[in-house]
Amino acid sequence: MKTDIILSGVGGQGILSIAAVIGEAAVHRNLYMKQAEVHGMSQRGGDVQSNLRISDKPIHSDLIAKGKADLILSLEPMEALRYLPYLSKEGWIVTNSTPFNNIPDYPESSDLQKALDAVPNKVILDIDSIAKELGSIRVSNIVMLGAATPFIGMDYEEIEKGIRRIFSRKGEDIVNMNLKALAAGKAVADSHMKH
Amino acid sequence: MDKLLLLGDEAIAQAALDAGLSGVYAYPGTPSTEITEYIQNTQKDKTENIHCRWSTNEKTAMEAALGMSFAGKRALVCMKCVGVNVCADPFINSAITGIVGGLVFVAADDPSMHSSQDEQDSRFYGNFAMVPILEPSSQQEAYDMVYNGFELSERCGVPVMLRIVTRLAHSRAGVVRRERKPQNELHYSKDPKQFMLLPAVARLKYKKLLESQKDYLEYAEESAYNHYTDGPDKSKGVVASGIAFNYLMENYPEGCPFPVLKIGQYPLPETKLRKMVTECKELVVVEEGYPFIEDQLKGLLGIGLTVHGKKDGWLPRAGELNPDIVGKAFGFELPETPALPEVVKNRPPSLCVGCGHRDMYDALNAAVHEKGEDSKVFxxxxCYTLGYLPPYKAIHSCVDMGASITMAKGASDAGLKYAVAVIGDSTFTHSGMTSLLDAVNENAPITVIISDNETTAMTGGQDSAGTGKIEAICLGLGVDPEHLKVLVPLKKNHDEMVETIRLEMNYRGLSVIIPRRECIQTASRKNKNK
Structure with a gap:
């Protein structure tokens, strides 16, 4: 197997916490992994991305080539579109629907929607409101990850195990809340894919 | 041994710890910061007595590392590309004195300038100092090179440079650890002259360094990091160094048809290169940074066959490489991909909402705009360099650490009426104190604003060397207490701040204004940890 993922968002949204769960699951399965992160100046409210590559064979480049990404996982809708040139023809965009508007020329929501509509394979969801319904806004990034689970190339159970390992020291309640968030995200993706 | 998922920076840190490190010396700088932070995080219980406090700047870091080496122990010194400029003096001379305890010097370059003012290539410094250079292509190689690098340094008798780039420093991969070695015992050079660079001694030491060059070359010839892989198609021979090798291989998943010489240790292995020159029709060089290998291969008069690289436009000269750029150079067509949709706008970084620098710039702009063209801000x-961007558009220069004060003074010497400098607390202690002394000694009519957020914020909130001491430093340097003003940068204090800045700009001597409020990122982290 080989999955190339671009995680994107705005500095401070926490894309690296999502990457950490996938990484944990991948390493536990003895897969090869490379994950290029952005540190430094751009973290101050600018656009940020991480290239996450998982494979059962050794990986050369830390960066994903154009047109080769299997998945764009984004915490912000405009930031999902920024990496469209990297998405493969069969690739999927899974993105949060809530804009993070910290620039003067942020696009109109109708224009943004039009651009997203043009992408064939996509799951768009409002992670904050799903997380709120579950009872904790803090798990919204895990809702996001849940919606991406069908496209990561690893079994859902392995991602679940990754969550257990990462959150175990925070207690059983936190683990369960995150597992619920993961399931809620996955349910959204499943219903999209049926259409 | 266990396999860890580590950033390139973290792999370097772990390797140094496992190789018997006694001290790391560094000033924070992207993309090198995480090396020292990783070591700090392992040393919270202080049982191993490994030095890991931040240094005031790269020069003090390098000198302290050399002192630790003088005392026989293994030292690591880390910095970003431009930091090498700051410590060039002790670094170059450390090759002449040589070392006692192993010394690994990490230079983290930043091609594409993700967080730097230039994309200078530190391999030139390694070459200039005439020391061996290691250049890893993966996190595992970074680990192995540092783990063995201390031994190599001790065998060569000089510091060894490890040259990395942003994409290696900040990319995570699995790394297998090796056995933990004990620290060196305290011991000194048998040669009492070793560190005495008086001309008479230095001439002898320099000769020794020159004589050692053939040994360094021999080590590089034998090094497993300089690996020759033959290929059936001799129309090209490929010389690929560091992570550029990965971009090459990404384009040839089934193996490269051309012979490939992967470079990971310098000086360049002449014998292996000669084999390629003899067997191949032309050479191509794939390297991250400046055309360092390419220049050496071409020389002034060439080697009798074509060498493609960055100088003839075969690869772009500026910016970092990636699989697409390298693939295109090798004649691969890029797949047709959707264009970037028009709705996607630039999202530049900006000062955090609630940041004290914002209130400082609001006040400064109000005072400066009254002066029109008679005022410039250096x-x-x-973080406050972001004051260049809208909505502030407040500064006119950003050159190097500490330059604000001295450039303001120089412009004032030239006749600029209202010269203002804006500098942060950590940058001030890094390289601004000597600048301020120049201004004090001539009572230059400039206004220095030390925007103090009590941390090194841009790199993630490391300790700042001057916290709690900024006024004392200024007074100690001779700043007039009447013209040393401390403010709290908050919206409610806007009018008071504007008035203070205005008065001090009008004063025809040196003033220092210190707006002080803790970085909101650091403050919120402290609250969380409570």
Missing amino acids: GDIG
Whole structure:
């Protein structure tokens, strides 16, 4: 197997916490992994991305080539579109629907929607409101990850195990809340894919 | 041994710890910061007595590392590309004195300038100092090179440079650890002259360094990091160094048809290169940074066959490489991909909402705009450099650490009526104190704003060397207490701040204004940890 993922968002949204769960699951399965992160100046409210590559064979480049990404996982809708040139023809965009508007020329929501509509394979969801319904806004990034689970190339159970390992020291309640968030995200993706 | 998922920076840190490190010396700088932070995080219980406090700047870091080496112990010194400029003096001379305890010097270059003012290539410094250079292509190689690098340094008798780039420093991969070695015992050079670079001694030491060059070359010839892989198609021979090798292989998943010489240790292995020159029709060089290998291969008069690289436009000269750029150079067509949709706008970084620098710039702009063209503001390196961007558009320069104060003074010497410098607290202690002394000694009519957020914020909130001491430093340097003003940068204090800045700009001597409020990122982290 080989999955190339671009995680994107705005500095401070926490894309690296999502990457950490996938990484944990991948390493536990003895897969090869490379994950290029952005540190430094751009973290101050600018656009940020991480290239996450998982494979059962050794990986050369830390960066994903154009047109080769299997998945764009984004915490912000405009930031999902920024990496469209990297998405493969069969690739999927899974993105949060809530804009993070910290620039003067942020696009109109109708224009943004039009651009997203043009992408064939996509799951768009409002992670904050799903997380709120579950009872904790803090798990919204895990809702996001849940919606991406069908496209990561690893079994859902392995991602679940990754969550257990990462959150175990925070207690059983936190683990369960995150597992619920993961399931809620996955349910959204499943219903999209049926259409 | 266990396999860890580590950033390139973290792999370097772990390797140094496992190789018997006694001290790391560094000033924070992207993309090198995480090396020292990783070591700090392992040393919270202080049982191993490994030095890991931040240094005031790269020069003090390098000198302290050399002192630790003088005392026989293994030292690591880490910095970003431009930091090498700051410590060039002790670094170059450390090759002449040589070392006692192993010394690994990490230079983290930043091609594409993700967080730097230039994309200078530190391999030139390694070459200039005439020391061996290691250049890893993966996190595992970074680990192995540092783990063995201390031994190599001790065998060569000089510091060894490890040259990395942003994409290696900040990319995570699995790394297998090796056995933990004990620290060196305290011991000194048998040669009492070793560190005495008086001309008479230095001439002898320099000769020894020159004589050692053939040994360094021999080590590089034998090094497993300089690996020759033959290929059936001799129309090209490929010389690929560091992570550029990965971009090459990404384009040839089934193996490269051309012979490939992967370079990971310098000086360049002449014998292996000669084999390629003899067997191949032309050479191509794939390297991250400046055309360092390419220049050496071409020389002034060439080697009798074509060498493609960055100088003939075969690869772009500026910016970092990636699989697409390298693939295109090798004649691969890029797949047709959707264009970037028009709705996607630039999202530049900006000062955090609630940041004290914002209130400082609001006040400064109000005072400066009254003076029109008679006033210029000289900026410096840190979060507050973002004051150049809208909505502030407040500064007119950003050159190097500490330059704000001295450039303001020089412009004032030239006749600029209202010269203002804006510098952060950590940058001030890094390289601004000597600048301020120049201004004090001539009572230059400039206004220095030390925007103090009590941390090194841009790199993630490391300790700042001057916290709690900024006024004392200024007074100690001779700043007039009447013209040393401390403010709290908050919206409610806007009018008071504007008035203070205005008065001090009008004063025809040196003033220092210190707006002080803790970085909101650091403050919120402290609250969380409570």
